[in-house]
Amino acid sequence: MLEYPEWLRIPLAEWVDAVMDWILANLGGVFDWIGDVGLQVLLAVEHALLFVPWFVLVIAVGALAWRLIGKWTFGLGMAVMLLLVGVFGYWVEAMTTLSVVIVSVAIAVGIGIPAGILMAWSNPVKRVLTPILDAMQTMPSFVYLIPALMLFGLGRVPATFATLIYAIPPVIRLTDVGIREVPGDTIEAAKAFGANRWNLLFDVQLPLARPSIMVGINQTTMMALAMVVIGSMIGNRGLGMEVLLAINRVQIGKGFEAGLAIVFLAIVIDRITNAFAKGRPAKVTDAGEKTTLKG
Amino acid sequence: MSRETEAGEDRLESDIATADARASGGDVAVQVEGLWKIFGRNADRVFNSDLRQLSKTELQAKTGNIVALRDVSFEVKSGELFVLMGLSGSGKSTLIRTLIRLIEPTAGTVRIDGADVLSMPPRDLLEFRRHSISMVFQNYGLLPHHTVLQNAAYGLKLRGDDKDSREERARATLETVGLSGWEEYSPAALSGGMQQRVGLARALATDPDILLMDEPFSGLDPLIRRQLQDEFIDLQDQIGKTIVFVTHDLHEALKLGDRIAIMRDGEIVQVAEPEEILSNPHDDYVRAFTQDAPVARVYSASTVMEDPDVLLYRWQGPRAAHTELARAKHDWAFMVDKKHRYLGICTHDLVDGLIEKKVKSIDENDLDRPEPVSPDVLIEDLFGLVSAESYPLPVTDDQGRLLGVIRPRAVLEALHTPEEEGSDA
Secondary structure (H helix, E strand, O other), X not given: OOOOOHHHOOOHHHHHHHHHHHHHHHHHHHHHHHHHHHHHHXXXXXXXXXXXXXXXXXXXXXXXXXXXXXXXXXXXXHHHHHHHHHHOOOHHHHHHHHHHHHHHHHHHHHHHXXXXXXXHHOHHHHHHHHHHHXXXXXXXXXXXXXXXXXXXXXXXXXXXXXXXXXXXXXXXXHHHHHHHOOOHHHHHHHHHOOOOHHHHHHHHHHHHHHHHHHHHHHHHHHHHHHHHHHHHHHOOOOHHHHHHHHHHOOOHXXXXXXXXXXXXXXXXXXXXHHHHHHOOOHHHHHHHHHHHHHO | OOOOOOOHHHHHHHHHHHHHHHHHHOOEEEEEEEEEEEEOOOHXXXXXXXXXXXXXXXXXXXXXXXXXXXXXXXXXXXXXXEXXXXXXXXXXXXXXXXXXXXXXXXXXXEEEOOEEHHHOOHHHHHHHHHHOEEEEOOOOOOOOOOOHHHHHOHHHHHOOOOHHHHHHHHHHHHHHOOOOOOOOOOHHHOOHHHHHHXXXXXXXXXXXXXXXXXXXXXXXXXXXXXXXXXXXXXXHHHHOOEEEEEEOOHHHHHHHOOEEEEEEOOEEEEEEOHHHHXXXXXXXXXXXXXXXXXXXXXXXXXXXXXXXXXXXXOOOOHHHHHHHHHHHOOOEEEEEOOOOEEEEEEEHHHHHHHHHOOOOOOOHHHOEOOOOEOOOOEHHHHHHHHHHOOOOEEEXXXXXXXXXXXXXXXXXXXXXXXXXXXXXX
16 A cells, blocks of 8 residues: 555656657668768777877877976876876777767767857756756766667767767856856947847857856866766777776776776876866966056 | 146136037937836836836835836937936936947837937847947946957947958057057956047947947046046047936036936936036935035146246256255255156255265155145045145146145135135036
């Protein structure tokens, strides 16, 4: 009597299954095509990363970090970390992982920024998207693997799809926040001079929201990297696969090495995207100094 | 802008003269009739019912709607500087925004140069904002990621001028507001007063028929504010734009306005020339405003400033200084350098001491140096300073040049004869 009654249940699981069956039966061809194109893109990016000699990439990352932060020690640190990934023997795996991260982040940004703009422009859109984004972020990441697996089979394409779903919320949210936080008087002034919706977007809202959007891209990238490791469970090669194999074979040392390689890759990616997010504050300071000289 | 330092009274007179000339022959540039703005839900329904007859507080208590503008009508003549003045919440900022529909009014008509602004379709409204009218904001509203030049050119960019011509025009406008050489700086590197010059340059660059200014100088500190007001008066003498100017500062309204509209609770209480407002306030509300403006609050240091009796120059030696002081029978005198910059006060004792020690020149660090004041400081603020000083107050301009001195006696006289000053005006 006190047990939960059978009649007060809804068979959501069956419905979801039914929807997935329907999609597979009717749209299977579309997903096959998307899968093929996706695979070509992923392979092309991986080949490009592997085509570049390892030392060129190490030096390039070091130089980029140096330029962005302005301290050569920082650049050297980044180069050494990337080098260590190779020292552990995971260069190729790291590039595979990186290719999935790059492609999924590129798609996430391509979809996420416009979605964030729509969300900032329209309160109804925000009301609809907010709970969806909440769900996407609280859902255990493994759950995304199942539909990805069904739609695209095994391999790096479903891993990229799952990564995309998992990693896209921050860039959407922070684009929305960034645009909504643009000061009202700046918007008003631009309007007073005859700015239309697109002038406002490109001249005022996006430039002023840029720091926030860049933080969103940074977070999306980090989440993508975390998910790529989980994606190894559906056959995504790369660093995650090495960790997974090490766990299965109880090779603690090997797992530690692969794990460290992931950490180093994460730190390099985080610091560099973070430096992009902060931008170069030098310009204002320079002008400020000149001002005191002149005035 | 020139840096004239003529006395405030002269300026006031010449202003009124030009204002009269303009007001007599001018066409109507801005015509507002029966303008209403009700904020809140169902504003139209409130407007179309008897509810609109309720007072502001009654309506707010009853429906939550706020009447920001209530049946406002006025005309601004071409070339006139029309001031909207009131306390915060009186509706003046709402009113100026409805003129270009940054806020959509609930009812009424706005005609600018004959065009019915409120019935313009969106495309026409954009063109109207791009070509016919400009606005200057209290918080500047500059684009922080653009340079000063790009900011000044922004209105021109929006209306589609090509890069070369808009930059050329923006450069010229920046020059008229005194910002040559700052084109490539970020606005963040500029002081508030300079940022507002950029805002003004941006507004003038499109060569609009009408300029809207929403408390443009209110955010600035008093000295900068008065300097910009003075320069703005000179500029307006040259360009003669039609200007709607919002302020909460009576002093500013009296100084700049050809005519002043005083607003309260969304209504215009009185529209009149400055003299008329002061001498013939329409009701107690206006009177309360004007009583707030005794001579000491309206007139500045420059009106009581006098020339110094003796002036010593830095390059004169101690002996020459001694002779000068002895001739004028003074114990001390102000000293300036070659550029007439104020250095300090040179006393007889100091000069005698130097002559005794056979020193050939006067070191400016040995001088007493009472803090100088700006010519724009209000007389009321001088009161504490002059009574505390044993010497008269030196008055300097922003370059540090000595313009004159203020003797305690002059300040006291100004404070004690408000009635006579009032009837004079």
